[in-house]
Amino acid sequence: MRPPAFRSSPSNPSLGEIQTVPERIKDMPYAPAIRVEAPGDLLFISGATPSPLYHKHPHELSEHTHPIGIADQTRLAMENIKTILDHEGLTWTDVVKVTKYLTDMRDMDGMVAVLAGYFGDWTPASTTVCVNQLSTPGARVELDMIAVYPKRK
Numbered sequence: 001m002r003p004p005a006f007r008s009s010p011s012n013p014s015l016g017e018i019q020t021v022p023e024r025i026k027d028m029p030y031a032p033a034i035r036v037e038a039p040g041d042l043l044f045i046s047g048a049t050p051s052p053l054y055h056k057h058p059h060e061l062s063e064h065t066h067p068i069g070i071a072d073q074t075r076l077a078m079e080n081i082k083t084i085l086d087h088e089g090l091t092w093t094d095v096v097k098v099t100k101y102l103t104d105m106r107d108m109d110g111m112v113a114v115l116a117g118y119f120g121d122w123t124p125a126s127t128t129v130c131v132n133q134l135s136t137p138g139a140r141v142e143l144d145m146i147a148v149y150p151k152r153k
Helices: 022-027 070-087 105-119
Strands: 015-018 033-036 042-048 095-102 125-130 141-148
Touching: 033 095, 042 070, 070 105, 070 141, 095 105, 105 125
Parallel strands: 095 125
Antiparallel strands: 015 033, 042 141, 095 141
16 A cells, blocks of 8 residues: 655646655655556646747757846746646646756756745756756756646546
């Protein structure tokens, strides 16, 4: 028998946040694990940067002018992802996994603060990786996500 999840997603009851030490939840900007019960369909969201979601390939650098600050760059990346979630009828609380790529780990707190503004108290599983550079000059953050569609009733 599995223990109950700490809490379920308000938009998708088949998603359960796992917290092994619930009294320490305020110390964590992410869940140690997310359980997907009787999974629905999965949505894999490609990496989003502060660049426009649709841009030319090969890149034309004029399409990739980024703000300097990590908060503004993170906001642009999240808005790109939001267009995909909205298109698919999903919300931030349907996201179960976030992979965050930063070019400077000192940007983590600023990025996490912006993410919290979108996710609220929902904390998907998360990984942060520091990379040498991203796809366009000046990009400091890239985010990819996995979301789960709620089961149809």
